[in-house]
Amino acid sequence: MVDDQPVAPAPGGRRVMLITLGVWVDDQDTWDESAWGGDAQATRAGYGYRSNMSDAELLDAARLFWRxxxxxxxxxxxxxxxxxxxxxxxxxxxxxxxxGPFWGRWGFQGRIVKDPTLAGELVARDVPIRQNPITTITL
Known part of the structure; x- marks a missing residue:
């Protein structure tokens, strides 16, 4: 299978956007989400993943600036x-x-899911490591 191709749905599985984050990079960023009802000056401290991230850091690291x-x-x-x-x-x-678009890239507004049933279904699963950081997958 080619990394950029969506994974075919499996019977009974849930098709989701898979966002693969690299290691955390401290890189302050600012953008304007007011056109979509968000903050006129939204910010984040960096991007990527590190242990013990706050929910807000994880959400902002994952939801923005993808092709x-x-x-x-x-x-x-x-x-x-x-x-x-x-x-x-x-x-x-x-x-x-x-x-979006922001500089030719897109993002989404959303929130961390705390529902234990859905989180139990989708968190702590093994997934393929891909070159493309954003794709679809069925879990």
Missing amino acids: WSPHSGTWDGIEYAVVAHRGKTRAVLRIDRPI
Whole structure:
């Protein structure tokens, strides 16, 4: 299978956006989400993954500035993103709405999913390590 191709749904599985984060990079960033009802001056301290991240850091590291288009049929019906690091899923995000483009990249507004049933289904799973950091997968 080619890394950029979506994974075919498995019977009974849940099709999600898979976001693979690398190691944490301290890199302050600012952007404007007011066109989508968000903050006029949103910020984040960096991107990537590190242990003991706050929910806000994890959400902002994972939800923004990806090369994808929410208008592509690839993403139709996807309500959740699963964050992975080093081949293991770490968190589930609810995708509320796409935002962008920002400099030719897109993101979404959303939130960390705390529901124990859904988190139990999707967190701590092994996933393939891919070159493309954003794709679809069925878990």
